[in-house]
Amino acid sequence: MKKSLKTIIVGFSFAVISLFAVNIQAEEQIRIVGSSTVFPFSTAVAEEFGRTTKYKTPIVESTGSGGGMKLFCAGMGPEHPDITNASRRIKSKEYKKCTKAGIKIVEVKVGYDxxxxxxxxxxxxxxxxxxxxxxxxxxxxxxxxxxxxxxxxxxxxxxxxxxxxxxxxxxxxxxxxxxxxxxxxxxxxxxxxxxxxxxxxxxxxxxxxxxxxxxxxxxxxxxxxxxxxxxxxxxxxxxxxxxxxxxxxxxxxxxxxxxxxxxxxxxxxxxxxxxxxxxxxxxxxxxSLYFYIKKNHIRMKPSIVQFAKEFTSGSSMGTDGYLVDKGLIPLPRNEYKKVKSSTKNLVELEL
The missing domain is CATH 3.40.190.10 (Periplasmic binding protein-like II)
Known part of the structure; x- marks a missing residue:
């Protein structure tokens, strides 16, 4: 009986630990929505990120820039996206909706199209x-x-x-x-x-x-x-x-x-x-093309920082990066340096 009880307890503990590990892993998976134009670039970065880091490949959905902003600004928490792609800059009314919901935004200019x-x-x-x-x-x-x-x-x-x-x-x-x-x-x-x-x-x-x-x-x-x-x-x-x-x-x-x-x-x-x-x-x-980070989610998903680092790396969106091979028009050198720095420092957008 004691052996059976011990087995049950060990089995239950293992199940709890496994479930916890699965939840952590699922929680770490970044969710990205937005522009169909930025979609192939974001997907390429997501695949590279999943291949070269310990994190799972982010989920990237093509919802359109407007649709992505609507989802992005709807709120915070696991049910809401972490990043939205956009083939134009965030509109004033979208920014206001986000800030009203308490969302802190980091704007990243990707390049031109x-x-x-x-x-x-x-x-x-x-x-x-x-x-x-x-x-x-x-x-x-x-x-x-x-x-x-x-x-x-x-x-x-x-x-x-x-x-x-x-x-x-x-x-x-x-x-x-x-x-x-x-x-x-x-x-x-x-x-x-x-x-x-x-x-x-x-x-x-x-x-x-x-x-x-x-x-x-x-x-x-x-x-x-x-x-x-x-x-x-x-x-x-x-x-x-x-x-x-x-x-x-x-x-x-x-x-x-x-x-x-x-x-x-x-x-x-x-x-x-x-x-x-x-x-x-x-x-x-x-x-110009952009993606927007929900800064509030970084504490919940630290991998967002690493994803942004990969996206803004020279090997990705630099003049000889793999995104250029996919049709991205890269930022001029000085502008690229500013974008990389502001992204690294997670500078919050103010309109």
Whole structure:
């Protein structure tokens, strides 16, 4: 009886210890959400981190920048993500939501990316201007030369927009409103296109209300079938473009780089979407990429610090890092040093 009781106690103790060890191990697994553009970079770092450290490979989910921020700022604790990726900077309202929840944020700028408009190599190469992009995709467009009168978008083909463009139906596969790529695209491409009309440019600078009205005009995408929301899966857009040579897709440069055997990028304002031209700023539609750390979770998951160290290492996001091989446009040397230092010191973001 004593032997049986001893066996039970030992067995129970072993089970408790094992369960505790499993919980510790599970607790250490970092959870990352956010941008589909940053997803392949974050995944590569997660895999390297899991391979070279004692920690489990982090879970990385592609939820879109907006969706990631919503999850990230919802609260603290094991049920909430530790890191969110973003293909644009955190918005003021998102920052306020996070701080209201008591979340302390560390911002890490990863590098740069170009937003490309690409189509199958089976089709024609497009030579677009930001004005063409605005006129092709906005819900409301100017009905006269200066843009003082607006109309519902009447354009059905790219040639309707600009006589020099192909006589091809406007069919663009793009990201949803929750995507950071969508946010950056409408700001960098469609805003610039709208500002090419004097009356709209004047409206933007007239007042706070005028600026708000300008944004509504410039950034509201048409919903008549010319622009098709293709979700957060950029790989799916690539597949659809390959099967439809006349369609154009909108996504990050890295996806074009990884699929250069199938796809070609459109020239924008006379500049092709190439690594050097995005880095130099010559390419019109370029943006910064980020990830955000929930500093409050570091005590619960110390591995977050090590993950951030791997992500910001020279072998990762440096000029010769493995992320550059995946299409990341690296930060200039001085900027990289500042980012690495602020990340190491876990400097809290203040907006």
């Amino acid at each position: 170009g937003i490309v408009l690409a189509n199958s190599k089976k089709g024609e190469v497009f030579n677009l201007t930001t004005r063409d992009i605005y006129l092709g995709l906005a819900e409301k467009v100017p009905a006269n030369e200066d843009g003082s009168k607006l109309q519902d978008n009447p354009y059905e083909t790219w040639q309707d927009v600009n006589p020099s463009l192909p006589n091809i139906k406007i069919e663009v596969l793009g990201p949803p409103p929750t995507s950071g790529t969508r946010d950056a695209f409408v700001e960098l491409a469609m805003d610039k296109g709208a500002k090419s009309f004097p009356a709209l440019k004047e409206l933007r600078g007239s007042s706070k209300a005028g600026k708000s009205e300008f944004k509504k005009i410039a950034r509201t995408v048409r919903e008549d079938g010319a622009f098709i929301e293709a979700g957060e899966n950029d790989n799916l857009i690539v597949q659809k473009l390959d099967s439809n040579p006349n369609a154009i897709g909108i996504f990050g440069y890295s996806f074009l780089d990884q699929n250069s055997d199938k796809l070609q990028g459109a020239n924008v304002n006379g500049v092709s979407p190439e690594f050097e031209k995005i880095l130099s700023g010559d390419y019109a539609i370029s943006r």
